[in-house]
Amino acid sequence: MNVPDSYKNRVMHVSLAIGDSTLMASDHVPGCGPALVKGNDFAISITGKSKDHCDTLFAKLSKGGEVKMPLDETFWGAYFGMWTDQFGINWMINYQLPQD
Secondary structure, three states, X not given: OOOOHHHOOOOOOEEEEEOOEEEEEOOOXXXXXXXXXXXXXXXXXXXXXXXXXXXXXXXXXXXXXXXEEEEEEOOOOEEXXXXXXXXXXXXXXXXXXXXX
């Protein structure tokens, strides 16, 4: 994948296990996802239990908001989507697809 030099020192995805939970983070990349505005520089990330579980949560939590990336299978092997809710909070949902 070709990426601009300015992106090469950014973090695409990092996760840290803390007990039974996982803290996930990434750098903001201009043009990928919502525009960076002070106050919306974070997102809540949910790990779904199945594609159906993700579909249900996505439909309920994005209602009245703006879908940024519809749920779909991704190049990293997950079922993933992003939205901004009716209160301006950014959300992501991810379900790691079973490997064949």
